[in-house]
Amino acid sequence: MPEHKSGFVALAGRPNAGKSTLLNALLGVKLSIVSSKPQTTRHRILGILEGEGYQACLLDTPGLLDAAADPLQKVLRVESSRALREDADLVVWLVDATAADPARPEAPPLRAGTPFLLVFNKCDLPTAAAKLDALAAAWSAALSPAKVLRVSALKKQGVEELKSEILARLPAGPPFYEKGQLSDRWERFFAAEIVREQVFELYHDEIPHATAVVVENFREKAGAPDEVHATLYVERDGQKGILIGKAGRDLRRLTARAQAALEGFLGRRVALELWIKVRKDWRKDPRSLKEFGYLS
Ligand SMILES: Nc1nc2c(ncn2[C@@H]2O[C@H](COP(=O)(O)OP(=O)(O)OP(=O)(O)O)[C@@H](O)[C@H]2O)c(=O)[nH]1
Numbered sequence: 001m002p003e004h005k006s007g008f009v010a011l012a013g014r015p016n017a018g019k020s021t022l023l024n025a026l027l028g029v030k031l032s033i034v035s036s037k038p039q040t041t042r043h044r045i046l047g048i049l050e051g052e053g054y055q056a057c058l059l060d061t062p063g064l065l066d067a068a069a070d071p072l073q074k075v076l077r078v079e080s081s082r083a084l085r086e087d088a089d090l091v092v093w094l095v096d097a098t099a100a101d102p103a104r105p106e107a108p109p110l111r112a113g114t115p116f117l118l119v120f121n122k123c124d125l126p127t128a129a130a131k132l133d134a135l136a137a138a139w140s141a142a143l144s145p146a147k148v149l150r151v152s153a154l155k156k157q158g159v160e161e162l163k164s165e166i167l168a169r170l171p172a173g174p175p176f177y178e179k180g181q182l183s184d185r186w187e188r189f190f191a192a193e194i195v196r197e198q199v200f201e202l203y204h205d206e207i208p209h210a211t212a213v214v215v216e217n218f219r220e221k222a223g224a225p226d227e228v229h230a231t232l233y234v235e236r237d238g239q240k241g242i243l244i245g246k247a248g249r250d251l252r253r254l255t256a257r258a259q260a261a262l263e264g265f266l267g268r269r270v271a272l273e274l275w276i277k278v279r280k281d282w283r284k285d286p287r288s289l290k291e292f293g294y295l296s
């Protein structure tokens, strides 16, 4: 019998490169939240891709920034860097081909010796297609990746080929997690993320980045929808007013959308209630960061 293969594969790159979209495309399941705004992902999110004889532990990571503007961003950088430097047997260095400059190749911040795949994303867009050959040639020469690939995570183009390249590079070893497990987090975590995704979808400017979601209560009920209560923390009174909207209209819309998304994820009915609280400047406060699950 061939040896079992297993390993950790970090998906890393700039904010908005499409890492979470790619994680979901590789898994064939919507596990990690996605938005058109940068800095959506705030945790290292494990998605387990497995089959006969292999288990690839894929890690979605917060987008890498050059400098951290506040303690939350600092925590996110540490989170990404740990995934890349400590956990990864292999790194997928994902680059938004529409935003990348052939003249400025960016190296992944890896531990020396970790192999990486250089993967250009958003290749479905014409602005990417126009410069892909030049990009691939210049970045490949400068960075010496194990392989260069072109994908569209959104349209699921090139994703099967990427999957084969990942599996071909997994080290031999026993599974790290019980077979059949998809992640190491619970429904409560994904419920909070699904609410946060809708905040990214429905609100603008600083609101999504100033919002943290904590699920206070998650109760399964026989013969009735699950009861899910979550608190949204914002940094100022004005932000609370914006989330709620005129006569509560915006909060009702947020609740309805998040409830529908959560029902889709869980495959069962949910009664969602959202509260909004102000925690002044929580992104700068280590105690709040800890309480909201960003710091261990
Ligand atoms: N056209 C196109 N858009 C894409 C593709 N992949 C991702 N996107 C879009 O790019 C945006 C960012 O996607 P995400 O998956 O949230 O990006 P991310 O790298 O996880 O972002 P952070 O979590 O903020 O670091 C979303 O609007 C996606 O729909 C792609 O292949 N083609």
Ligand SMILES: [Mg+2]
Residues within 6 Å of the ligand: 019, 020, 021, 033, 034, 040, 041, 060, 061, 062, 063
């Ligand atoms: Mg993300």
